[in-house]
Amino acid sequence: MAEHVSDSAADVPTLSQLFLAFLAVSLSGFGGTLPWAYRMVVEKRRWMTASEFSEVFSLCQFLPGANVVNFSVVFGSRMRGVPGALVCFFGLVGPPFGIVLVLGALYARFGDVEALGRVLAGMAAAACGLIAATSAKLAEPLIRSRAFWGWGIVLAAIVAIGLVGWPLPWVLLGLAPLSIALAWWERR
Amino acid sequence: MKPGVLATLASHFLLLSLLAFGGANAVIPEIHRDAVVISRWMTDQQFADLFAISQASPGPNILIVTLVGYHVAGLAGALVTTAAMCGPTCVFVYFVGRVWNRFRYARWRIVVQAGLVPVSIGLIAAAAMVLARAADHNWVAVLITLGTAALAYATRIHPLWMFAGAGLLGLAGLV
Numbered sequence: 001m002a003e004h005v006s007d008s009a010a011d012v013p014t015l016s017q018l019f020l021a022f023l024a025v026s027l028s029g030f031g032g033t034l035p036w037a038y039r040m041v042v043e044k045r046r047w048m049t050a051s052e053f054s055e056v057f058s059l060c061q062f063l064p065g066a067n068v069v070n071f072s073v074v075f076g077s078r079m080r081g082v083p084g085a086l087v088c089f090f091g092l093v094g095p096p097f098g099i100v101l102v103l104g105a106l107y108a109r110f111g112d113v114e115a116l117g118r119v120l121a122g123m124a125a126a127a128c129g130l131i132a133a134t135s136a137k138l139a140e141p142l143i144r145s146r147a148f149w150g151w152g153i154v155l156a157a158i159v160a161i162g163l164v165g166w167p168l169p170w171v172l173l174g175l176a177p178l179s180i181a182l183a184w185w186e187r188r
Numbered sequence: 189m190k191p192g193v194l195a196t197l198a199s200h201f202l203l204l205s206l207l208a209f210g211g212a213n214a215v216i217p218e219i220h221r222d223a224v225v226i227s228r229w230m231t232d233q234q235f236a237d238l239f240a241i242s243q244a245s246p247g248p249n250i251l252i253v254t255l256v257g258y259h260v261a262g263l264a265g266a267l268v269t270t271a272a273m274c275g276p277t278c279v280f281v282y283f284v285g286r287v288w289n290r291f292r293y294a295r296w297r298i299v300v301q302a303g304l305v306p307v308s309i310g311l312i313a314a315a316a317m318v319l320a321r322a323a324d325h326n327w328v329a330v331l332i333t334l335g336t337a338a339l340a341y342a343t344r345i346h347p348l349w350m351f352a353g354a355g356l357l358g359l360a361g362l363v
Contacts, residue, residue, distance in 0.1 A: 016355045024248045030347050033248050062301050064208045066250040066278025073278045074285035085282055093274060096247020097254055101266055103241050104258040111237065115359060122332060122358020123351050124236035124323035127243040127335025130350070131213055132316035136341050138309045150306035157310025161217045162317035165225070168207055168218035172307070176209070180303030186300060 013047060013079055015087045020089030021045060033068045033092070041075065048075070067094060143187055149182040193261050196227070201253060203258050203271035210308020212250040215360045216315035219256060220322065233293070236323035244351045250274065259322045 013021070034057075042053050056078070060070035069092060072151045076088030110116055142150045153175060160171045193233045200222055208215045216239070222276070238259060242252040250273055257269030291297050316337075324330045332354045339345055357363060 016223075016315065024342065028246065029248065030244070034354070041266060048202075055288075055292065056285070058292075058301070059285060060281060061210075062297070062304075063277065063281050065211075065281065066208065066212045066248050066274065067264070068248045069250060069274055070277065070281040073282050074288075077282055077285060079234060082282075085278075087192055089274070092248060093250075093270070096245060097270060098363050099247070100242060100251045100254050100271050101206050101258060101263070103245060104238075104266070104334065106347045107237065107241060107255075108259070111234070116362060117237075118236040118358045119282050119355040120240055121233075121323070121325075122354040123240035123244060123331035124319070125329040125358075125363060126336040126354035127240045127315050128319040128323055129333040129338075130243060130253055130340050130347055131216070131312060132318060132333070132337040134213065134342035135309055135313040135316060135338070138305075139192040142306060142309065142346065153306035154310040154313065157307055158317065160314075161311060162314030166222060166259050167214065167221065168311075169203070172207055172209070175306065175307050175310075179307050184299045185304035186249075187295075187302075 011047075013045070015080055015083055017045075018079060018084055019087040019091040020074055022076075023095055024090045026092045026096050029068075036073075037071060037100070047079065056168055147186060149186065150179075153179045189316035193354060195266060196258060197257055197274045198270050201257075201269045204253075205273045205277045208273075209304050210311055211237055212248070212252065212273075213315050214308050217311070217318040218254065221359060223256055229256070231311070232322040234259070242349075244348070246253050264294065286333060291348075300352075326358065328363065331359060332363065 022037075023038050025033055025040050028036040029036045038053060041048050042050050050058070056074050057067070057071055063102045069089065072092045075095045076084035076086070078084075080087075111120075122146060122186060137156065142154070157171065157175055160166045160169065160175070204215050204218060204222075207218070220235055224232055224235050235256075238255040239252055242255050242361045252269070253273045254270045257265035257267070257332060259265075263269070287352065320330075320333055322335055336354065338351050339350060340347065354363075
């Protein structure tokens, strides 16, 4: 019995383990850290099962804010309370924050250098493509589901924000209730 | 640094974080509208550059917010925008996380989430359009965008290779 208790206590990661795990996640994550968070938490360390992960992640997608940042907070708090949430958050956000600050300072200093401008122009074109691919991947289940109301909402958001350039608060105020009403109507 | 600027940054990004259904990418058009069109903190090209830097750096994709803050008001600006973007939503999600199981399977929760999915997909697609308008000034740039989109969608090539290729094409003076 005592042995069992000590076993399960050893299963709860320490604060430094949590910090290092989310540090590794953030430093390997280029263009999205979610797959790395899954690999670390579920596959490598087995701190959560796949269904626990998807349960917590569905919460983080449901609420506003950066999904992976939200995940670090909820996951950390489940493991080690408030200190756990803090170390996971700072492991995820702190080091990349330092890195982009250095890059931002270099850009402020050398952004006018013509060669650097040319390189960045090429990279910027690629960055748009990555975002476009992300939206296409997210849209796959929706397209397969043939929920045509959803296609309409996607189109409306693209036109209102991407083409017309309306402010996001107003577009959300109009589209989100409409979309939720349609989702309810589909499931009624 | 003018405190007025920091207060403006804080309030703008705080509001933005509460609207970020679908993560940071979904609010890119609004950050662009704010930083380039309304507040005129930077040009279209600078915004596109900062976004490219944020994507080519490791870490969560909220870092564009950090770079915009740094560009506007230095280190203090970076801290303010990042804290405004992450702080309140993190506190919120912490408390909701403790009662989540109570309404995880509730019908209203499932309906609301299903309703938000197409909205956030549309917003992220719109982000790609806004960025492309800011970044793509000739047909080579448009081809790079389309090519990267196709590669990222259909293959598992690491995005850093795509940035390297696109950066070289840019250096060669083609973009």
